[in-house]
Amino acid sequence: MQSNCPECDAVITLEDGTEVNEILVCPDCSSELEVTALEPPALAPAPMEEEDWGE
């Protein structure tokens, strides 16, 4: 199964056994994505923890 990252449009392969509500990480932009459906597969941005990452 494949879907696209809603943030960067990267093609994401969902492994066998992936479940609805599972959190994936986009291999390109590293956004956390929630699996919202499986047939057909759909992904939505998952809330990401804000962090003071730089300065």
Place this chain on the structure above:
Amino acid sequence: MIRAAIVGGSGYTGGELARLLLGHPEVELAQVTSRANQGSYLYQVHPNLRRRSELKFVAPDQMERCDVLFLALPHGEAQRAIGHWAGLAEYIVDLSADFRLADAGLYAQWYGKSHAAPEWLERFVYGLPELNRSQLAGTKYAAGVGCNATAAILALLPLVAADLIEPGERIIVEVKVGSSEAGASGNSGSLHAERSGVVRTFSAFGHRHTAEVIQAFGLDNLSLTMSAVDLVRGALATAHVKLRTSVDQKALWRAYRQTAVENPFIRIVKEGRGIHRAPEPKILAGSNYADIGFEFDPASGYALAICAIDNLMKGAAGSAVQAMNLMLGLDEALGLDFPGLHPI
């Protein structure tokens, strides 16, 4: 083995070239010249080369025939003797600014004097493989790149290649650069007391490397602003660019992916997590990679296009060796596999 030699090997770029060529699997570094250091071992000037080579610097008039000659002379010297050097080698890579601009009028405009060998300009290909890969594969003469120009060009490359920039809008590129860019000859500005901790804008407009960016893309409504920062190696370009109204985040990703797919030394750095979310030159020291990234502001339609490089590598010696690989029909990545260090 390909016999290579370096004319003017005592500077930082010459030392970096020597390091790369000594580690290149298809190249034998035959000679390195330095008037000031003739008779000295390479490692006495470039200490990282100790036990990597027993070569000694020779005088320029002792240079013998070879296959590839790298000219790492001060700007202005190569053009005055290019006929002589071309008589010693079939292939030449000149790392100075002498043959970067294809038009003699453009050279005079940006360098303030007439070119001494304008008939040679059209024989040289600008040596940035990401721009001129196929032309480099068919030339015997390559012009090395300007480091600030390289950072600016590669920052803009995905946007230009995908035609995402709003025509006519001004492009402003800020470049922060390390001290090695100024070369191995000291001046009052390179004193530790002056340089340590520095964040100093030294060229607001009109830096000579601007001409290379204009030449690369035909974007004449563009300016580069240069600031010295407290790095030894590294250049970071941030370009402020107005995009066409149809462009969105996904279009930008597609453009950047395409550029990364087509170029083995370009990596996209745009992370949503962790501390390494954007390109930074620090981790690229000694590497030929150019890390590129972007941020997009839908409200204004502006993108910030970012590129980080090691100015002595992708911005000079690394691109020169990559160009040589292409000119000689070798794998363009040969001898350039060092990924940089972390932490550093």
